[in-house]
Amino acid sequence: MTGPDCAVKLLVNMQSRRGAASLPAAVKALAAAGLPVTPLPVQEPHSAEVILRAEVARGAPLVIVGGGDGTLSHAAGVLAQTITALGILPLGTGNTFARSVGVPLDLSGAVRIIVEGETAAVDVGMLNGRPFLNSVALGLSAEIARSLTPSLKRRLGLLAWPVVGTRVLRRHHALDLTLTSPEGTLRLHTHQLLVANGRYVAGPLRAAPHASVADRQLDVLVFGKGRLVSLLQAGTLWTLGRPVLEFSAPQVTVQTRGGARWVSVDGEVTACTTLKLSVDAAALHVRVPVGFDARRA
Incomplete structure (x- = not known):
C-alpha cells in the first residue's frame, strides 16, 4: 500500500525551542534522503499521543518525533513495548536523550541516522508508572x-x-x-x-x-x-x-x-x-x- 495514510509520520512539537523553525527544513531533508513524510505539527507533547497510538495500532515500523526531552518522553510512553521505532529530531534545549543514543544534534545529521542508521532497543525508566x-x-x-x-x-x-x-x-x-x-x-x-x-x-x-x-x-x-x-x-x-x-x-x-x-x-x-x-x-x-x-x- 502507498499513499499519505501509509507514509511515515513526522510529529514536531511547535512549542519546542527549534520546532516551528525546523519543520519545513526537516520535511525537505527527509525527502531528499529518500524518505517522504507526512508532517504533523503539534502544540504540546500530549497532543501527539493520539497520533502515535494510531501509528502503533496500524503496525507502523517508524515514527519520527521532533522536539525536546519532554516530547520524546511522552512519545516513549506510547511506543514502549511496541514494534514501532522512534526516529529522533532533537529540537529542544538540552536534547539529552539524543546525546545518550548517539543522534547528532544538527538536523542533517539526525536525518541521516533516521534514514541510514539501525534500530536498537533501549531502556525506559518508570516513575510511579x-x-x-x-x-x-x-x-x-x-x-x-x-x-x-x-x-x-x-x-x-x-x-x-x-x-x-x-x-x-x-x-x-x-x-x-x-x-x-x-x-x-x-x-x-x-x-x-x-x-x-x-x-x-x-x-x-x-x-x-x-x-x-x-x-x-x-x-x-x-x-x-x-x-x-x-x-x-x-x-x-x-x-x-x-x-x-x-x-x-x-x-x-x-x-x-x-x-x-x-x-x-x-x-x-x-x-x-x-x-x-x-x-x-x-x-x-x-x-x-x-x-x-x-x-x-
Whole structure:
C-alpha cells in the first residue's frame, strides 16, 4: 500500500525551542534522503499521543518525533513495548536523550541516522508508572526547572539553567529522604538527588562513567550533605568528570519527609511524596548510528 495514510509520520512539537523553525527544513531533508513524510505539527507533547497510538495500532515500523526531552518522553510512553521505532529530531534545549543514543544534534545529521542508521532497543525508566528517558531529579534542579519559562529557554538555551539557578539557590533548602533498593536503605539530608536512566542528564553533562540507556540499571547520584558548600563542591567535581554516584540498581523507592517535594521528570515538574522508580528494560526501539553500542558510548 502507498499513499499519505501509509507514509511515515513526522510529529514536531511547535512549542519546542527549534520546532516551528525546523519543520519545513526537516520535511525537505527527509525527502531528499529518500524518505517522504507526512508532517504533523503539534502544540504540546500530549497532543501527539493520539497520533502515535494510531501509528502503533496500524503496525507502523517508524515514527519520527521532533522536539525536546519532554516530547520524546511522552512519545516513549506510547511506543514502549511496541514494534514501532522512534526516529529522533532533537529540537529542544538540552536534547539529552539524543546525546545518550548517539543522534547528532544538527538536523542533517539526525536525518541521516533516521534514514541510514539501525534500530536498537533501549531502556525506559518508570516513575510511579510514568515513563522517563533521562532522569528524575529532586531538590535544586527540580526547583530550577519549575522556574524556567519557555521564552527564557528559547532565548538563552542551556544558559537559562545557571541564570535561574543563582536566584533559586538563595531560597533553596536541603531535603530529607529515605531511599530503599536491593542495596539496602539509605537516609539522606541533601540538596540534590538524581536518578538517571541514560548516559547524559541536563544536556551535555554525564551522569556517571558507566551509565547507559541499555544496562537495565538506574544510577543514583547524591549532591551534597545538606550544606550549600558541599552541594557546590559535589557539583563542581561532577562537571569535571568525577562522579557522585552512590549506587546502581534496577529499582529504587524514594520517600520524602515533611510532605510532597517538587520532582523534575525529564524537565517536566510534578509534586511527589513517594517515588517508585524502576527500569522497563529494552522497551523502546530507537533509530541509532550503525554500530552504536549504548552500553559503551
